[in-house]
Amino acid sequence: xxxxxxxxxxxxxxxxxxxxxxxxxxxxxxxxxxxxxxxxxxxxxxxxxxxxxxxxxxxxxxxxxxxxxxxxxxxxxxxxxxxxxxxxxxxxxxxxxxxxxxxxxxxxxxxxxxxxxxxxxxxxxxxxxxxxxxxxxxxxxxxxxxxxxxxxxxxxxxxxxxxxxxxxxxxxxxxxxxxxxxxxxxxxxxxxxxxxxxxxxxxxxxxxxxxxxxxxxxxx
Numbered sequence: 001x002x003x004x005x006x007x008x009x010x011x012x013x014x015x016x017x018x019x020x021x022x023x024x025x026x027x028x029x030x031x032x033x034x035x036x037x038x039x040x041x042x043x044x045x046x047x048x049x050x051x052x053x054x055x056x057x058x059x060x061x062x063x064x065x066x067x068x069x070x071x072x073x074x075x076x077x078x079x080x081x082x083x084x085x086x087x088x089x090x091x092x093x094x095x096x097x098x099x100x101x102x103x104x105x106x107x108x109x110x111x112x113x114x115x116x117x118x119x120x121x122x123x124x125x126x127x128x129x130x131x132x133x134x135x136x137x138x139x140x141x142x143x144x145x146x147x148x149x150x151x152x153x154x155x156x157x158x159x160x161x162x163x164x165x166x167x168x169x170x171x172x173x174x175x176x177x178x179x180x181x182x183x184x185x186x187x188x189x190x191x192x193x194x195x196x197x198x199x200x201x202x203x204x205x206x207x208x209x210x211x212x213x214x215x216x217x218x219x220x
Contacts (some may be wrong), residue, residue, distance in 0.1 A: 054186030
């Protein structure tokens with residue numbers, strides 16, 4: 001039997017309901033913390049990935065404590081740690097407006113090691129990091145997509161889109177973070193199905209299996 005895909009998660013922690021699927025967890029914000037989620041953001045992203053990739057196992061880096069705020073040095077250390085822990089895919093449902101050399105360097109090391117980075121990108125406005133770093137798969141929400149579906153947007157600012165809703169369907173928590181998580185789950189499922197764990201192979205598989213090609217178009 002093939003080894004399960006190891007998905008790294010940079011977020012607010014993990015939910016107790018998924019403890020059997022969390023291989024390792026580390027809090028970068030709470031000294032001697034257990035990395036359990038206190039905000040709900042990490043819970044929803046992990047639930048989305050777990051639903052799409054039922055055999056995946058998770059390595060969780062907690063970078064958000066009591067609020068969705070952190071610093072770039074912490075993000076960089078979290079990415080490095082996930083690579084060291086053997087993550088094949090890293091979900092980054094977050095974005096900052098400014099480039100930060102330590103975070104850039106950590107993402108470059110991750111990509112060079114063969115890790116697949118899936119990062120949020122906004123539907124409008126300026127690019128955000130780490131999604132804008134070379135080698136990252138840029139994912140946003142796409143209202144056309146149901147759970148399990150994704151779109152090949154192939155836009156200058158976004159590569160793919162996916163469902164904007166968490167598994168519980170709560171629209172108050174919809175957005176690009178969930179689109180990114182759904183796409184990471186889809187990537188993990190493709191790897192589990194035998195797609196080679198390279199950026200080119202995964203990219204082609206995502207394009208060929210997309211439910212929608214191109215951006216959403218409004219009609220009257």
